[in-house]
Amino acid sequence: MSDIVEEIRQAYGRVGIALDRPATYGTYYRLLCAGCGKMVGNVGDRLLPDMAAALVERQFDLYATGLLGCGCGHQRQVTRGLDAPRWEAAQRRQGGTS
Amino acid sequence: MSEPLPSEMTVIDDAERRGRTDLWPFWRRVYAQGDPLPRFAPPAGRPAHRFDEGDPLPDEYRSLLLKMLRHEGERAGNKSFLGFMATCLDLAEAICPDATSRLVKAEYLAEELKHAIMFHRLAVGLERDFALKDVPYAHYAFHLPRETWADDAFFHFFVDLNGAFHARDWRESSYVPLAKMSATVERDELGHSEMGYYFLQRICEDRRGRALAQHLLGKWYPAALDMFGRSDSSNAPKFIGWGLKSVGNAEIRNAYKTYVDAKLVALGLDVPDERANRRFL
Numbered sequence: 001m002s003d004i005v006e007e008i009r010q011a012y013g014r015v016g017i018a019l020d021r022p023a024t025y026g027t028y029y030r031l032l033c034a035g036c037g038k039m040v041g042n043v044g045d046r047l048l049p050d051m052a053a054a055l056v057e058r059q060f061d062l063y064a065t066g067l068l069g070c071g072c073g074h075q076r077q078v079t080r081g082l083d084a085p086r087w088e089a090a091q092r093r094q095g096g097t098s
Numbered sequence: 099m100s101e102p103l104p105s106e107m108t109v110i111d112d113a114e115r116r117g118r119t120d121l122w123p124f125w126r127r128v129y130a131q132g133d134p135l136p137r138f139a140p141p142a143g144r145p146a147h148r149f150d151e152g153d154p155l156p157d158e159y160r161s162l163l164l165k166m167l168r169h170e171g172e173r174a175g176n177k178s179f180l181g182f183m184a185t186c187l188d189l190a191e192a193i194c195p196d197a198t199s200r201l202v203k204a205e206y207l208a209e210e211l212k213h214a215i216m217f218h219r220l221a222v223g224l225e226r227d228f229a230l231k232d233v234p235y236a237h238y239a240f241h242l243p244r245e246t247w248a249d250d251a252f253f254h255f256f257v258d259l260n261g262a263f264h265a266r267d268w269r270e271s272s273y274v275p276l277a278k279m280s281a282t283v284e285r286d287e288l289g290h291s292e293m294g295y296y297f298l299q300r301i302c303e304d305r306r307g308r309a310l311a312q313h314l315l316g317k318w319y320p321a322a323l324d325m326f327g328r329s330d331s332s333n334a335p336k337f338i339g340w341g342l343k344s345v346g347n348a349e350i351r352n353a354y355k356t357y358v359d360a361k362l363v364a365l366g367l368d369v370p371d372e373r374a375n376r377r378f379l
Contacts, residue, residue, distance in 0.1 A: 023188070026179030027234045028190070039192040041249070042185050046234070049376060055243060055317060067310045068245050074202065090302025094309060 004052070005029070005045050011052040012043075015063050016078035019043075035074025064090040110212065119125045124296060125289030134288060135252050135266045136353045138344040141182055147272040147341045149225035151280075157342050160225075162333070163273055166342060167221065169232045170264075172210060174218035174262050178234035183207055195247055199297065206254070209286050216283070237378070239321040248311050248319075254294025256291045256322035256358065261353050262287035272341025302365045320375040322358065326351035328339060328378050 009019040012031060017040060020030035031041040041053075060079055062068035064087045069075030080087040114123075128134050143217075149155055155163070171179050210363070221229035235241070239257055244250050265284035271277040300305040328346035337343040339353045360370050373379070 001359040024184050025177055025232070025234075027178055027181060028185045028241075030241065039188075040191055041193065041243055041245035043243040044235070046236060046238055048238050051238065052243075058316065059245075059313070062310065062313055067313075069307065094306070 004047055004049065007049070008043055008045070008047065011056040014078075014082070015056055015060070015069075016062060016075045017041075017069075033070035033072060033074050035077075036070060036072045038070050038072070040070050045093040060086065061090040061094065067094070083086040117205055117208070120179070121296070123209070123286070123289045125285045126290035127364055128292055129285065133161060135262065135284070136357075138267045138270070138339070138350065138353075139182075140270050140344040141338065143185060144339065145339065148274065149272060150175075150274040151220075156340075158336065159215060159342075160336055162340060162342055164225065164228055165333075166178075166337070167217070167224075167228070168259075169236070170217065171233060171235055172213040172217050173221050173229065174211075174214040175221065175230040177232050182240070183210060186374065188329065189244055189250060193247055193250070195300075199247070202293060206290055213283060213286065214296070216279050219372065220279065223275060236324055238317075239325050242317060242321060246310065247297060248307070248314050251294045251297035251301060252311075252314055252318040255291050255298060255361075256294075256318055257325070258287045258290035258294065259354065259358065260322065260325045262291060263350055266342050270344050288344070295365075301363055302367070308366060311365070314373065315362070315367055318369045319358075319372075320377070323351055323355060324376055325379040326354065 002028075005019070008029070012019055013034070014067050016034045018032045018034045020032050020039075022029055022045075023042075026045070028042055030039050031043060032038065033040050039063050040081040059068055060083070064079045066073070114180060117123075118126075149159070158345070167173075172295070186203065186207060191198045194200045194203060218229060221270060239253075242249075242253070262284050265280050265287055268276050268280035268283075271280065296310060302311050327347045329351070332345050334343070334346040340347065355372065362369050
């Protein structure tokens with residue numbers, strides 16, 4: 001597995017999203033909800049170094065408010081556990097419910 | 099007396115005609131209002147090269163042309179391109195908002211596969227080994243995570259539009275087979291971008307959707323501008339000198355930025371700082 005793929009796996013693992021096995025000749029990977037296994041997206045393996053972690057970090061508010069992530073709510077729960085004050089602030093900014 | 103068999107292109111034209119709906123193809127309404135894209139004039143005094151299929155090509159010319167076509171990628175013999183197309187269907191199945199959107203996405207795929215046939219023919223005429231070469235997309239814009247329909251919409255709005263701008267430039271290409279197909283590719287790619295824009299319009303109709311789009315714009319906008327490469331690319335003058343491009347990276351990026359910025363403002367989105375999160379200035 002390439003360093004970039006491992007970076008992607010770790011970045012997404014932090015918010016409750018698992019990287020599936022490579023699909024389509026090894027270039028693209030499905031993103032699966034680590035809670036229920038549903039596909040929530042995909043990603044390719046040619047991101048630049050440090051890009052995956054930065055992208056996922058910038059999307060924290062979106063996972064926290066349910067604008068991104070699985071309908072089962074797993075990423076909302078995980079991000080709340082990661083940083084509760086930031087999670088609460090995201091709810092207030094987006095007008096979501098906690 | 100039996101009727102003559104239709105030609106290959108007649109069959110494709112007929113299939114495309116029967117696929118038309120109020121929405122598809124998205125390029126129709128745009129071009130009906132006039133030429134949507136800027137013109138790229140080649141520099142005055144540039145040597146007038148012109149090469150057709152089968153002509154002997156200077157080594158540097160061949161190398162630059164192959165480099166350009168590797169980036170383009172839409173070839174039937176490029177299994178990574180076909181794999182990428184499969185991910186589009188996979189994603190649509192998982193996250194598209196409704197059946198109509200999914201069908202529109204399938205029309206997009208059909209058109210990209212038409213391009214794969216066209217570029218395959220061009221590649222076979224140029225170099226048979228290249229026609230079968232597997233070349234995964236190298237630019238990170240093709241690999242950014244797509245976790246929502248808005249991500250997918252931004253991908254099409256920005257990345258397919260990049261293809262339309264390059265195809266516009268190919269109208270002046272010194273490689274005749276490329277110049278011949280440029281108008282079709284440009285039109286189709288602009289339509290794919292408009293498909294993305296149509297989905298963005300729907301997404302931005304409500305407050306939460308617009309908030310999502312504004313946030314994701316920070317991911318896609320720098321990637322879109324980065325796709326044109328470095329402004330000080332040492333290869334750009336060679337491409338221009340051989341007639342494979344008319345303008346440098348900075349000029350085509352600026353024209354593209356002017357175009358997309360106006361469309362983003364029309365969506366009610368704030369245009370990001372053009373230098374934020376950029377990797378290739």
